[in-house]
Amino acid sequence: MTFFVFPPPAPVVLPVSGGGLFPVRRVFCVGRNYADHVREMGNDPDREPPVFFTKPADAITTLPTVPFPSATQNLHYEGELVVAIGKGGDAIPATAALEHVYGYTVGCDLTRRDLQSAAKKAGQPWDMGKGFDFSGPVGVLHPVEEIGHPATGAITLSVNGAAKQQGDIGQMIWSVSEVIAALSEYVHLAPGDLIFTGTPAGVGQVVKGDRIEIHVDGVTTHVFTLV
Template sequence: MTHEGGNDPPTDRTGQNQGDTAMLFDIPTTPAVAVKGEQAAYPVHRVFCVGRNYAAHAAEMGHEVDREAPFYFTKAASTIVHSGATIPYPPGTENYHYEMEFVVAIGKPVFKADLAEAASAVYGYACGLDMTRRDLQLVAREKGRPWDLGKDVEQSAVISDITKAAEFGEIAKQRIWLSVNGETKQEATLDDLIWKVPELVSHLSRYYHLIPGDLIYTGTPAGVGAVKAGDKIEGGVDGLAPIALTITDPE
């Protein structure tokens, strides 16, 4: 954005000059994801996750598919961790689950978009893991409470390098899969997605001004399950950089 006067410092959404404000303490920098073929990285602004977007997974979780509209939960951008990481088993759970995901990276601002506008707003795709404290999620669900303790877990939004949309091509029957210690646990194809990518971007843009840096984890196939310390998770989507995560002992 260009400001009158040319030398004015940038403003935040409150209208305050960022350059004029001294901070009491430092916080972690914005996480960023490598992009295939690019020197610059993709900074992460927000992480949206789609619930029950594969029929077989909805069934294994005890639900019918809601075809009226998609629904979402969020993870903080600070939960992002790169493929290949080794992380400790998280506190507060005895049932930590993997969920393999096809991730959409937004590349331009979009608001109240139609399907064509939504499709054109996609920058690229990646593999993702939505790691979940399942026991805490289920307790919250049964009590009608938010899922934050189950889903918004530190180091729980794992992501591979991003592949640009033009390089990936049309979303069709690409295989999505996950294994634990070499044993396949999840397997489906992207055409099994109930809500397709343009539909998700269009629908979400009715409620948010989506901008570059926003990620959408589009849901997981059936076959989710628990991991333990020492387990190695690997997964992939045809045409994308694969994903890997190793779980170690709790802190």
């Protein structure tokens, strides 16, 4: 007899504008995808392509409150456009990549910057700097049929009403199409995959009690508070 030795976890889902739930399969993130942010982190955008890293699917949360993580003295926000994959494939050409997109939302790549920096300096993996519980707050998902494929538009992040990040998604070094094409050379993308597409300059520290608002013109706004 085959049985689960304990109840399996509930699926991670995103609410979809207009109704329905989007089941999350995997979460990929792009590093170094806005030139101004690459420079503020001490790297060269003209020579260093973006890197890919992952978060666990259950790091994703749509709750209005997010627990402040343990083991950090320097938690950073990174506001991003998030792409939801609706059709799988590998070695996807950039010219066909948008056909694989189900929709878009906004998200925050919360980062234990102190842990990440220490791991980088030691040449060690920095999973615990990026992939901890509740490290991926995201908003409501908006299907392509509703908003199309946004290629330009302001991306902003504020903390307690004060503007911290201001850019345009048209400033991405790799476009959404190019990100999907590049990532699909490494993995077989599948329905349910999310891609955080990188963050503009202005990343910084947040503390318990801070209210964070992320917005991308033509997509959506998401607000959450650290508790």
